[in-house]
Amino acid sequence: MAKEKYDAYDKKVGRTVLVVAKWVAIVAAVIGPFVMMFNHNWGLELGTLSVLCGGVALCFGPTGRTAKGQWLALLYTLGVGIAVLVYFVLVLKFIHF
Numbered sequence: 001m002a003k004e005k006y007d008a009y010d011k012k013v014g015r016t017v018l019v020v021a022k023w024v025a026i027v028a029a030v031i032g033p034f035v036m037m038f039n040h041n042w043g044l045e046l047g048t049l050s051v052l053c054g055g056v057a058l059c060f061g062p063t064g065r066t067a068k069g070q071w072l073a074l075l076y077t078l079g080v081g082i083a084v085l086v087y088f089v090l091v092l093k094f095i096h097f
Helices: 008-038 040-059 067-094
Strands: none
Touching: 008 040, 008 067, 040 067
């Protein structure tokens, strides 16, 4: 019988990190363009943070832990990056303060 590498506490911490990364990505992506209107540099940093945290949540989540799922998770991460970029452009184009 193979011995488990990780105990229940490690698994719980890992799931918590993934949930936090997902919510940081969502919140940073939503408020990023509005922050960018006041401070361009901070807005770009929030956009970058949202793509990175979204990639972490996808690549280290259940999809990214399989052989075929790694490529899917990387493609999903690319899609997240493109979606965040399009969202930033649309918000900055149509909403002016």
